[in-house]
Amino acid sequence: MTTGRPLVQAIDHHAELARAGAHVEGWGSSVLFQARRHPLGAIGLVIVAVFVLTAVFAPFLATHDPLATDPAASLAPPGPEHLLGADFMGRDLWSRIIYGARISLVVGVSSAALGCLIGVVVGLVSGFWGGWIDLIVQRINDILQALPLLVLALVMAASLGPSLTNTIIAISIPVIPHVARVVRSSTLSLREMPFVEAARAEGMSEWRIALRHVLPNTVAPVIVLATAQLGSAILTEASLSFLGLGIPEPHPSWGRMLSESAAEYVRTAPWLVIFPGLAISLVIFGTNLLGDAVRDILDPREKS
Amino acid sequence: MLSYIVRRFLLMAVTLFGMSVLIFVLLRLMPGNVADILFEAGGYIDPAERARIEAELGLDLPIIQQYVNWVGALAQGDLGFSYVTERPAAQEILPRIPITAQLAGWALLFSVVFGVPLGVVSAVRQNTGLDYALRLVSLSGLSLPSFWLALLIMMAFVRWFDFIPIYDGQPETLWDGFLVFALPAAAVGFRSSALIMRLTRSSMLEVLRQDYIRTARAKGAPDRSVNYRHALRNAMLPVVTIIGIEAAFLIGGLIVTETVFNIPGLARFLVESILWRDYPIVQNLVMFIAVVVVLVNFAVDMLYAALDPRIKYSD
Numbered sequence: 001m002t003t004g005r006p007l008v009q010a011i012d013h014h015a016e017l018a019r020a021g022a023h024v025e026g027w028g029s030s031v032l033f034q035a036r037r038h039p040l041g042a043i044g045l046v047i048v049a050v051f052v053l054t055a056v057f058a059p060f061l062a063t064h065d066p067l068a069t070d071p072a073a074s075l076a077p078p079g080p081e082h083l084l085g086a087d088f089m090g091r092d093l094w095s096r097i098i099y100g101a102r103i104s105l106v107v108g109v110s111s112a113a114l115g116c117l118i119g120v121v122v123g124l125v126s127g128f129w130g131g132w133i134d135l136i137v138q139r140i141n142d143i144l145q146a147l148p149l150l151v152l153a154l155v156m157a158a159s160l161g162p163s164l165t166n167t168i169i170a171i172s173i174p175v176i177p178h179v180a181r182v183v184r185s186s187t188l189s190l191r192e193m194p195f196v197e198a199a200r201a202e203g204m205s206e207w208r209i210a211l212r213h214v215l216p217n218t219v220a221p222v223i224v225l226a227t228a229q230l231g232s233a234i235l236t237e238a239s240l241s242f243l244g245l246g247i248p249e250p251h252p253s254w255g256r257m258l259s260e261s262a263a264e265y266v267r268t269a270p271w272l273v274i275f276p277g278l279a280i281s282l283v284i285f286g287t288n289l290l291g292d293a294v295r296d297i298l299d300p301r302e303k304s
Numbered sequence: 305m306l307s308y309i310v311r312r313f314l315l316m317a318v319t320l321f322g323m324s325v326l327i328f329v330l331l332r333l334m335p336g337n338v339a340d341i342l343f344e345a346g347g348y349i350d351p352a353e354r355a356r357i358e359a360e361l362g363l364d365l366p367i368i369q370q371y372v373n374w375v376g377a378l379a380q381g382d383l384g385f386s387y388v389t390e391r392p393a394a395q396e397i398l399p400r401i402p403i404t405a406q407l408a409g410w411a412l413l414f415s416v417v418f419g420v421p422l423g424v425v426s427a428v429r430q431n432t433g434l435d436y437a438l439r440l441v442s443l444s445g446l447s448l449p450s451f452w453l454a455l456l457i458m459m460a461f462v463r464w465f466d467f468i469p470i471y472d473g474q475p476e477t478l479w480d481g482f483l484v485f486a487l488p489a490a491a492v493g494f495r496s497s498a499l500i501m502r503l504t505r506s507s508m509l510e511v512l513r514q515d516y517i518r519t520a521r522a523k524g525a526p527d528r529s530v531n532y533r534h535a536l537r538n539a540m541l542p543v544v545t546i547i548g549i550e551a552a553f554l555i556g557g558l559i560v561t562e563t564v565f566n567i568p569g570l571a572r573f574l575v576e577s578i579l580w581r582d583y584p585i586v587q588n589l590v591m592f593i594a595v596v597v598v599l600v601n602f603a604v605d606m607l608y609a610a611l612d613p614r615i616k617y618s619d
Contacts, residue, residue, distance in 0.1 A: 030515040142315065143322035150556035151574070155590065158578045159330040159399075235449055239560055242451050243575055258452060266459045273459060278450030285447035 034297055040281040041293020047286025054099040064067040064092035075269050087257070093271065094250040098277050103253045104283060107168055108234040114173035116226045120218065126180070127187030128210045129293075134184075141177040143255025149174045153236050154245060162248040169238045175229050182225055183218045190214045192222045212289040227294045231287035238280050255279045308617040312605075316598045320591070327590045328371050331583050337363055338581045340385040341483035361387060374587060390576075393584045397570070397592070403474075404569035407492070408554045410485045414493030415500055416547060422497075422506025424539075428531050430509060433463035438501070445498025458564070461487070472565045476575070488565045492557040496550045503546050509541040511590075514538075541612055548604035552597040570613035 035042035070090035083094040126137035156170035238255030240246030247253035257276040383393035426438040475481040563571035575586040
């Protein structure tokens with residue numbers, strides 16, 4: 001019985017623990033650990049980081065004033081003076097794209113955050129208290145979800161009037177029902193959990209239970225949704241501005257830059273079409289990669 | 305089942321009523337009305353003339369009265385008159401429906417034809433080079449704005465063929481229709497094909513992990529039969545849902561694509577009418593879109609129950 005091959009192979013405890021992430025402590029180290037496990041997500045994180053840094057340090061990266069017009073440079077092709085060329089009014093495209101990152105970042109982050117914030121409150125209240133509040137919230141969600149995202153954002157943006165703040169509000173509204181639905185359904189199941197019952201037995205007030213015990217447990221799915229909404233919000237802003245109902249002139253919005261150039265420049269000045277679109281696509285690509293990784297990390301059940 | 309259907313229709317009625325209030329209020333909140341836009345175009349403002357136009361269009365009535373007038377007429381099938389062309393709104397909207405429907409049809413065909421098979425291949429060959437390549441393609445499909453893709457396609461056509469297939473009148477043959485609609489449909493369909501591909505892939509992977517698949521493999525069923533007969537049929541259920549929902553929601557992508565390709569469909573008309581503050585057109589178009597979305601959602605749920613005997617709708 002004691003001879004022969006051991007039934008259980010010796011386990012290399014250190015390797016196993018390292019694979020499970022036991023050595024991971026603190027923020028920096030856990031980001032590195034996850035980056036190694038999700039290389040595509042790491043690429044996304046790098047793209048998003050470059051995007052954020054571009055927006056923050058725009059004045060140092062831009063070669064020209066993004067709003068300065070120069071009739072002599074009208075439709076100048078890419079070259080040493082204008083790195084990516086210039087538009088019809090002779091404004092430097094490189095500088096406009098650099099400053100455009102600010103618009104995209106501000107609109108994307110604020111509208112995703114605003115939508116998620118309202119969505120969490122609405123979802124928590126309607127899921128935790130139920131009753132007639134829940135009934136009304138559900139019907140409003142139905143109404144908001146009966147229009148495609150862009151149609152709803154379009155009507156909202158038009159009715160609020162063109163401005164930066166109004167564009168943010170218009171884009172955040174279609175986000176609310178999505179978030180509210182997710183938070184509501186997880187609140188419904190959390191409400192029945194033993195730890196909530198225990199808190200209630202202890203005499204904790206309903207408000208405190210909702211905020212201290214239920215809310216923190218909905219954070220993971222909300223973060224997953226928020227990252228996904230970031231890219232979607234940037235795309236919606238670009239589409240609205242492309243249609244002339246988003247960010248007004250003279251702000252250099254990427255979508256607006258494409259609508260100025262649109263069809264007629266396809267023949268005459270292709271750089272005006274290629275570069276702003278490339279910027280939009282790259283940033284959304286980055287947020288999508290990052291969003292997938294965040295979902296895999298926070299919600300292991302839904303592995304892609 | 306019957307009571308479920310009745311309940312669903314009541315909920316749909318509530319949703320559509322809410323939508324009518326929402327769109328009506330939003331339109332009245334918009335800065336300026338059609339009279340302002342007209343005068344802005346003319347470059348001067350004549351208060352008497354402006355008041356006359358507003359009175360003629362009923363814009364001076366109390367807002368509740370305006371709402372009741374609109375919904376009352378709508379209930380009798382009267383869509384009113386376009387403020388801009390002064391023709392009946394039905395005459396403006398109806399001829400555009402087939403154009404957008406054809407475009408949506410081609411786009412949906414494109415997205416299903418590419419999305420479903422590529423998603424299946426990606427799942428069957430999970431974690432191979434092919435899978436990674438396909439996943440990157442689908443991720444980029446979700447990242448490219450469809451209006452930019454449309455512009456790139458136009459650019460490629462100009463460069464290599466020196467022409468752009470432009471919509472001029474209803475195409476006469478199916479082939480002509482294909483030529484005119486193929487490019488915009490591809491621009492819109494790429495995004496939904498990416499979505500369908502991702503969903504097909506994850507749904508396939510989910511099913512391939514199931515016990516009955518292991519049983520099928522264990523009893524020696526060939527791979528092809530396990531993948532395509534046992535797995536695919538079950539994996540298609542959620543895919544059917546997303547295809548249905550995409551069908552209704554394609555109109556979002558169509559707005560920008562119709563604008564780029566200059567196609568006189570519903571989606572572009574909606575934007576133009578919003579810019580003109582052409583209330584009767586916008587109100588009725590939005591209601592039309594909402595009706596389509598609500599009915600498609602209902603149809604998808606019914607189809608789901610028909611395809612999956614485990615699903616029973618009650619109460």
